[in-house]
Amino acid sequence: MGAHRRRCDWCNNGTPIVRDMEPVNPDYQYWCEECARALIIKGDPIETYRELEGEPIYGRLLDEHCTLKRFYQFARA
Numbered sequence: 001m002g003a004h005r006r007r008c009d010w011c012n013n014g015t016p017i018v019r020d021m022e023p024v025n026p027d028y029q030y031w032c033e034e035c036a037r038a039l040i041i042k043g044d045p046i047e048t049y050r051e052l053e054g055e056p057i058y059g060r061l062l063d064e065h066c067t068l069k070r071f072y073q074f075a076r077a
């Protein structure tokens, strides 16, 4: 085992693109794009997040589903 890239805490497969800075469950902090999108669609988006890839991938997912922005306040940690 050497240093390995962190994987999505939810599917344990995808490359994380966003980190939940105030996770309800500390075991689920890192999310890949697919899982993050599923959360948004489910109506349970990450509210305080940090982008991990240096570009606003999660921010774009939120924009795609922007109706949620009326109901949640998002913060960049």
Ligand SMILES: [Zn+2]
Binding pocket: 008, 009, 010, 011, 012, 013, 014, 031, 032, 033, 034, 035, 036
């Ligand atoms: Zn995932």
